[in-house]
Amino acid sequence: MKVLLLGSTGQLGWELQRTCPEDIIIESCDFPRVDFYCTDSISQCIIGSQPDCIINAAAYTAVDKAEQEKDSACRINHQAVLEIAEHCRKNRISLVHISTDFVFNGQNYKPYQPDDTPHPESVYGKSKLKGEQAVLEILGEKALIIRTAWLYSSHGNNFVRTMLKLMNEKQSLNIIDEQIGTPTWANGLARAIWTALEKKIFGIFHWTDAGVASWYDFAMAIQEEGMRTGLLDNSIPVFPVSSHQFPTPAKRPMYSVLDKTSFWQATGIDPIHWRAQLRSMLKELLP
Numbered sequence: 001m002k003v004l005l006l007g008s009t010g011q012l013g014w015e016l017q018r019t020c021p022e023d024i025i026i027e028s029c030d031f032p033r034v035d036f037y038c039t040d041s042i043s044q045c046i047i048g049s050q051p052d053c054i055i056n057a058a059a060y061t062a063v064d065k066a067e068q069e070k071d072s073a074c075r076i077n078h079q080a081v082l083e084i085a086e087h088c089r090k091n092r093i094s095l096v097h098i099s100t101d102f103v104f105n106g107q108n109y110k111p112y113q114p115d116d117t118p119h120p121e122s123v124y125g126k127s128k129l130k131g132e133q134a135v136l137e138i139l140g141e142k143a144l145i146i147r148t149a150w151l152y153s154s155h156g157n158n159f160v161r162t163m164l165k166l167m168n169e170k171q172s173l174n175i176i177d178e179q180i181g182t183p184t185w186a187n188g189l190a191r192a193i194w195t196a197l198e199k200k201i202f203g204i205f206h207w208t209d210a211g212v213a214s215w216y217d218f219a220m221a222i223q224e225e226g227m228r229t230g231l232l233d234n235s236i237p238v239f240p241v242s243s244h245q246f247p248t249p250a251k252r253p254m255y256s257v258l259d260k261t262s263f264w265q266a267t268g269i270d271p272i273h274w275r276a277q278l279r280s281m282l283k284e285l286l287p
Helices: 011-018 039-049 070-091 123-142 159-169 186-198 215-229 261-267 274-283
Strands: 002-006 025-029 053-056 094-100 143-148 173-176 203-206 238-241
Touching (some): 011 186, 025 039, 053 070, 070 094, 094 123, 094 186, 159 215, 159 274, 186 274
Parallel strands (some): 002 053, 173 238
């Protein structure tokens, strides 16, 4: 099988490349080779590759900037996705499309099922939902949509690497404790995607690591594991605070825990708690 990976320079794209099975040929593509603002550029990339499958890990992910850059967010997260799906339909290419917990409003307060009704409240969330809808309208059950949340990796910019940096520089930190979700190592998601392709799984599914945390819980775990591994020399006070102390242009889901049961069952993958995954990732940062 030949796979065209779009969005190859991001966290997930990087993890997909280094976890790619030996029997799969992967062609990695991202800007500037492909310009997701340009229809012709997308067409040339796909036609030139002639893949059996496309994994679309590309997205406009600047959640707050999207409130002012609505056209850019919609172009990449909706229109470009629609064009990719059209190519897949015309050329019988399977598609794996990565989506987000932001398609929900965060007011469910129980884990979201894949078939729960989306209700995004940010421009980013709305644009990602339109992308999902385009994939479903064009490809139906011949595509795999995976919603995920709170991604991090040893590659790129993310909450874990930011916390480690700040904990080495600051005397104390204030971290929001009322937004609840699940930290997710992008490496685990990448492996789940490859398993889903092998098993020919289609439909809408959720993937994060197992367990639940607030951003404050996550930060405390990063500090504790960072101290244990030697990535941090000293612990600093970390204070739980309300999100009202950190107002942002985009509204974020207060509760975005995703129910992964159907995907665990479909892939046969055993759940791994987010803290164990964090520990594994931090080992990659050791000198």
